[in-house]
Amino acid sequence: MTIYENYKDQTFLVTDPDARLRDPGDIWKYITYQAGDDMPAGVSVGDFKLVPVGVQVAVSDVMVVPAGSTKRLFAYAKSADGATTYGWTSTTNFQGSFRNVTLGRIEPKSGAGRYAETAAWSRGAYTGQVSLVLIVDRRLELEKLTSEMAGPYFEMVQDALADGVEIVINSGFRTFAEQKYLYENFKKGVAGFFKAAPPGRSKHQNGTALDIPVGGGPGLPTYDWLAANATSHGFIRTVKSEYWHWEHRPAEAKKANMRGVHTTWD
Numbered sequence: 001m002t003i004y005e006n007y008k009d010q011t012f013l014v015t016d017p018d019a020r021l022r023d024p025g026d027i028w029k030y031i032t033y034q035a036g037d038d039m040p041a042g043v044s045v046g047d048f049k050l051v052p053v054g055v056q057v058a059v060s061d062v063m064v065v066p067a068g069s070t071k072r073l074f075a076y077a078k079s080a081d082g083a084t085t086y087g088w089t090s091t092t093n094f095q096g097s098f099r100n101v102t103l104g105r106i107e108p109k110s111g112a113g114r115y116a117e118t119a120a121w122s123r124g125a126y127t128g129q130v131s132l133v134l135i136v137d138r139r140l141e142l143e144k145l146t147s148e149m150a151g152p153y154f155e156m157v158q159d160a161l162a163d164g165v166e167i168v169i170n171s172g173f174r175t176f177a178e179q180k181y182l183y184e185n186f187k188k189g190v191a192g193f194f195k196a197a198p199p200g201r202s203k204h205q206n207g208t209a210l211d212i213p214v215g216g217g218p219g220l221p222t223y224d225w226l227a228a229n230a231t232s233h234g235f236i237r238t239v240k241s242e243y244w245h246w247e248h249r250p251a252e253a254k255k256a257n258m259r260g261v262h263t264t265w266d
């Protein structure tokens with residue numbers, strides 16, 4: 001399988017009984033209504049063809065469609081056996097299984113500088129360029145991982161899945177501009193923005209950090225699984241107040257593993 005476009009090696013179960021097929025030329029249809037919304041004048045649900053619920057589909061292409069402040073992902077779906085072509089439908093129709101899908105890579109452009117989207121930073125200083133993988137997060141939005149971390153991350157995901165635990169991310173690699181946006185909104189006290197390091201100083205900019213939704217932390221399945229297994233995959237907790245923040249630091253994780261702990265401070 002290709003770690004950069006892993007959706008091509010999977011099938012997805014259509015679980016939404018209202019999995020509408022969309023006309024790729026009619027972008028407004030993608031973003032103006034979802035299940036439960038009122039239809040615009042002159043349009044009815046019957047105007048849409050549907051992908052039958054319960055069908056396993058293969059996806060040959062993905063379209064990223066801007067929708068307000070976010071983006072929505074649409075998939076070009078065929079039946080898993082290839083016999084029936086359905087067409088474009090929202091990836092929200094696949095019971096969340098589009099999470100952890102990878103959608104290609106971003107390689108540094110020649111001459112890319114310190115504010116390029118592939119620029120890494122550590123402790124306030126620019127440290128060089130990294131290769132990135134686009135990955136679908138918990139909310140079915142796009143995040144980035146460094147190519148270096150993608151292998152260990154997916155090994156951990158598979159290992160967890162074998163134990164019945166789903167590991168996904170809320171945040172991965174951030175560009176300088178993304179960190180600046182988070183930091184400035186946090187400083188202004190904008191609702192929905194949490195404590196964030198100043199741009200250039202976040203571990204989300206050096207390629208090591210992942211935010212993994214773990215519920216409330218200890219005692220809940222995802223957290224407990226990570227506490228028992230993450231260090232075997234090179235991941236370790238580094239911020240005492242953040243149960244969700246894990247970093248890929250193989251050397252420290254190995255030492256912690258030998259001591260039977262999963263944090264940098266124990």
Ligand SMILES: [Zn+2]
Binds near residue numbers: 171
């Ligand atoms: Zn974090």
